[in-house]
Amino acid sequence: MIRSQQEVAGLTCPSCGEAFQAPLWLIVDAGERPDLREAILAGTLHAATCPHCGAQGTITAPLLYHDPAEERLIAALPLTIGRPEDARAIVSDLRDRLLAAIPRAQRGAYLGTVELAAELDGLRLLLRPPEVVDTSSSKFQEALEELVAAESSEQFRDVLVRHRGLLMDSDCDAALEELIDGLRSAGDWEAARRVADQRALLARFRAALNERRRVLLDLLDRLAPLQDAEVAILGPLRQMLEAVDHQEVYAARLQLTPDQHIIADRLIERLRLFAQAEQIEEVDAYLAAIQR
Numbered sequence: 001m002i003r004s005q006q007e008v009a010g011l012t013c014p015s016c017g018e019a020f021q022a023p024l025w026l027i028v029d030a031g032e033r034p035d036l037r038e039a040i041l042a043g044t045l046h047a048a049t050c051p052h053c054g055a056q057g058t059i060t061a062p063l064l065y066h067d068p069a070e071e072r073l074i075a076a077l078p079l080t081i082g083r084p085e086d087a088r089a090i091v092s093d094l095r096d097r098l099l100a101a102i103p104r105a106q107r108g109a110y111l112g113t114v115e116l117a118a119e120l121d122g123l124r125l126l127l128r129p130p131e132v133v134d135t136s137s138s139k140f141q142e143a144l145e146e147l148v149a150a151e152s153s154e155q156f157r158d159v160l161v162r163h164r165g166l167l168m169d170s171d172c173d174a175a176l177e178e179l180i181d182g183l184r185s186a187g188d189w190e191a192a193r194r195v196a197d198q199r200a201l202l203a204r205f206r207a208a209l210n211e212r213r214r215v216l217l218d219l220l221d222r223l224a225p226l227q228d229a230e231v232a233i234l235g236p237l238r239q240m241l242e243a244v245d246h247q248e249v250y251a252a253r254l255q256l257t258p259d260q261h262i263i264a265d266r267l268i269e270r271l272r273l274f275a276q277a278e279q280i281e282e283v284d285a286y287l288a289a290i291q292r
């Protein structure tokens with residue numbers, strides 16, 4: 001039975017306002033359709049073109065991804081779905097559709113757990129094998145160029161978040177140093193100084209992030225002994241504490257039930273009390289930001 005499923009969605013073009021229809025994938029089974037897995041990785045799965053004006057865009061819609069070989073089930077949910085109960089209803093509906101296409105005898109126990117991702121971008125990050133940072137790769141060079149071109153701290157942060165796998169790596173620092181040396185040898189002092197500034201900014205960001213993570217995990221240890229219900233949410237809570245940006249916090253939150261949100265917020269509140277008692281303001285501010 002065919003596991004991957006699509007439907008035809010009625011859309012309104014945001015550019016010209018005309019209505020049109022486009023196919024939309026609801027379920028992608030990577031075993032059956034490796035081409036769709038590639039489309040997810042390439043960011044083209046939900047690309048649509050308006051037949052009236054030619055405007056191109058990406059449709060935002062929930063997607064369930066199934067990889068039988070890797071025994072993975074992942075739901076990519078739009079950030080516009082704010083309420084956990086809505087998210088759960090969508091995930092359970094999509095999973096029921098998938099299960100209906102899999103004979104009972106073939107349904108592995110792993111199908112009981114759905115990982116959550118924020119948007120197709122989040123899914124893409126989960127599917128990508130852990131990046132071995134090849135500083136000569138075009139991706140890395142691209143990330144580096146974007147970083148160097150960033151003109152404001154907002155742009156800088158944005159580049160950092162998008163390429164965090166590459167840029168948070170210590171090899172990146174060595175590559176930047178090499179780049180600076182190259183610019184100096186070529187006599188381009190102005191550019192060399194700019195890149196040196198970015199390198200320092202990046203190093204500060206990396207150090208601050210690592211320090212914040214270290215302090216938070218330290219404080220987390222001090223919450224012991226935890227009750228069973230609290231232990232049950234440690235995984236998502238840790239993800240929230242170690243997040244680089246709000247999308248990661250969001251994806252972690254989606255894994256919690258309403259009761260678990262309350263438990264998580266209570267634990268965060270206790271962490272804040274520790275942080276306040278020790279006057280670690282940066283950590284307290286971060287905790288305040290990830291509280292609901």
Ligand SMILES: [Zn+2]
Binds near residue numbers: 051
């Ligand atoms: Zn249009």
